[in-house]
Amino acid sequence: MVSQSQLEAISFRQLKLFESVGRLESVRRASEDCNLSQPAVTQSLSKLEQLVEARLVERRASGSYLNANGDLFYRRVSRFISQFEHALMQFGVDGGAAGARTVFARLLRSQVRALIAIVEQGSFPLAAQVLGLSPATLQRAARDLESNVRKPLFYRTAAGTIPTPDGIELGRRLKLCLQEIDWGVQELAAAQGGASAPIVVGAMPLGGSVLLASMLDSFMQREPHAQVVIRNESAVEMVKSLRAGDVDFVVGLLPREDAEDLETIELAHTPYSIVAREGHPLVGKGAVTRDDLSRHDWLIGAAGSSRRACFDHLFAGHPDVRAPISTSALAVIRPLLSGSDRLTLMTSYELQHEGQGLAAIPFGPISPVPVIGVTTRADWLPTRLHADFLRMLRNHVDGVMNGPKRPVPAELEFA
Numbered sequence: 001m002v003s004q005s006q007l008e009a010i011s012f013r014q015l016k017l018f019e020s021v022g023r024l025e026s027v028r029r030a031s032e033d034c035n036l037s038q039p040a041v042t043q044s045l046s047k048l049e050q051l052v053e054a055r056l057v058e059r060r061a062s063g064s065y066l067n068a069n070g071d072l073f074y075r076r077v078s079r080f081i082s083q084f085e086h087a088l089m090q091f092g093v094d095g096g097a098a099g100a101r102t103v104f105a106r107l108l109r110s111q112v113r114a115l116i117a118i119v120e121q122g123s124f125p126l127a128a129q130v131l132g133l134s135p136a137t138l139q140r141a142a143r144d145l146e147s148n149v150r151k152p153l154f155y156r157t158a159a160g161t162i163p164t165p166d167g168i169e170l171g172r173r174l175k176l177c178l179q180e181i182d183w184g185v186q187e188l189a190a191a192q193g194g195a196s197a198p199i200v201v202g203a204m205p206l207g208g209s210v211l212l213a214s215m216l217d218s219f220m221q222r223e224p225h226a227q228v229v230i231r232n233e234s235a236v237e238m239v240k241s242l243r244a245g246d247v248d249f250v251v252g253l254l255p256r257e258d259a260e261d262l263e264t265i266e267l268a269h270t271p272y273s274i275v276a277r278e279g280h281p282l283v284g285k286g287a288v289t290r291d292d293l294s295r296h297d298w299l300i301g302a303a304g305s306s307r308r309a310c311f312d313h314l315f316a317g318h319p320d321v322r323a324p325i326s327t328s329a330l331a332v333i334r335p336l337l338s339g340s341d342r343l344t345l346m347t348s349y350e351l352q353h354e355g356q357g358l359a360a361i362p363f364g365p366i367s368p369v370p371v372i373g374v375t376t377r378a379d380w381l382p383t384r385l386h387a388d389f390l391r392m393l394r395n396h397v398d399g400v401m402n403g404p405k406r407p408v409p410a411e412l413e414f415a
Contacts, residue, residue, distance in 0.1 A: 002052060002053055002188075007051075007182065008109070010052070010109070010181060011109055012104070012107060013044065014045075014047060014051075015048075015077050015080065015181065016034065017034055017036070017041050017044045017045060017048075018048055018056065018057075018074070018077055019074070019077050019078055019081055020033045021041065021057060022057075022066050022077075022078075023078075025064060025065055026063045026064055027041050027045070027059075027064050045057060052073065052184075052185050053188070054188045054192065055067060055070075056069055056070035057070055058070075068191070069188055069191060069192075072184070072187050073185075075184075075381075076180045076181060076183060076184030076381075077180070080177050080180040080181055080184075083176070083177045084174065084177045085104050087170060087174055087177060088100040088103050090169075090173065091149065091169070091173075092166070093149055093151065103149055107145065108141075108144075111141045111142070111145035111148070112145070112174050112178070113131065113141075114131070114133075114142050115163070115167065116171050116174060117130050117131050118138075118162075119163050119167070119171030122162065123160055123161075123162065124161055142154065149170075151166070152166075172243065172244055175245050176245045176377070180381075183383050187383055187384070190383070190384065190385065196227070197227070198227035198228060198229045199226065199227070199228050199385060199386060200229045200231065200247045201230050201231070201249065201251060201389075202231050202250035202252075203232050203251055203252060204235055204250060204251065204252020204253055204328075205234065205235070208251040208253075208372075209230075209232060209252075209330070210354050211251055211252070211349065211372060212230060213353075214353055214396065214400070215392060215393060218392065219388075219389060223388065228389075234328065235252070235253070235302070235304060235305045235328075236302070236304050236305075238250050239255065239262070242262070242376075243261065243262075243377070245377075248382075248386060249374050249380070249382075249386070250374065250375040251393070252375075253270075253305075253347070253371070253372055254372070254375060256306060256309060261377060261378050262375055263375070263378050264373055264374065264375050265373050265375075265376070267372050267373040267393070267394055268349065268397050269369050269372075270347035270348045270369075270371070271347070271365065271366060271369045272310050272348075272369070273345070273347075273360040273364070273366070274343055274345060274361040274363050274364075274366070275337070275343065275345070275346045275358050275359070276296075276342070276344075276361055277339075277340075277341075278357055278358065278359045279359075280341055280361070282296075282343075282361045283359045286362075287362075288361055290314070290315070293315075293321075293343060293363065294318050294320070294321045296342060296343050297322045297340070297342045298311065298342065298343050298344060299323070299336055299343070300325070300326050300345075301328050301345075302326050306368075306370045307328065307370075309368070310366065313368065314345075314366060334357075334358075338358075343361070345366070347372065349372055349400070372397070374393070
């Protein structure tokens, strides 16, 4: 298994030379493309193969050709370079695409790591501590990066030097670019029978957690060597974590608004029900009205959540409905419902899996109808393990909801 130190030792220059050899199928042409000697290209390529612990290129009399491992790693490296250059263009480096290529050729991995750490930690001292560098070394790397992109990345405040808004966005984008290399190395290790890195899944409150809990056993039986990390946060914070690359994808109720940098995969429509404890006065009532519902306290979702939007829609024109508690934590909701006459909204999927001791009140239909599914970053390329996890998730939902089997969408395919 490639160590973290080996991973961080892979230089941008090595990756660029490997991409050039793979694209041109020749060390000689790659040396001309990168303006280096052939021995320098050969030495760099050999060093890269040592770091990733895999042979990538087969040398023949007719040229240098990627083997199966090389093909696997090449698609990640080419994505890394194109996304990196696009990030620089979005940042606004001079010269457009050509300028972005020139700037990329000047940058060092240490400079990019410095920016990412400063953005994530919010200050130079904390970033230096996390990276294990002296403040002077970090300052030098940050200033060299700023000099290379020829635009301000930091500014001084009374509290110290902090990244500019553009610098924060560039750091976020470059962190996502580096993930391509991480995943490429992971795929090489998996292809050779090694251990894979954890799948980091964001679970939306209630719906996402319930869905994952209902299928994880099956996945682990199929992939006994896999590691899965589940992160639970509010819907708003979970999307932030997805955009920052801290989670690979998010499972739960899909966002109600489209975003250019996110893509969604619908799994099932799950209508909301009004839920209370078994034996609640409204459970056996023949015809429940909105006025009946408004007489009880409610547990509602956080502002910005689908659950909250549905509640607001349900009681539009009824401003006096009491909803003193906002939570999406099932561990909090259950006892609050079972020990009182409070009401809440739960999807049909949640009620089916976590509704023991709870009952739906006969009222409806309730709109809008939420959709449970997967949210990913736009243009995300899953690893084989990611794709297998998502396919199993879709098949599980199809089976539970008794819907027809649907073809696997292109975003779940692994080539």
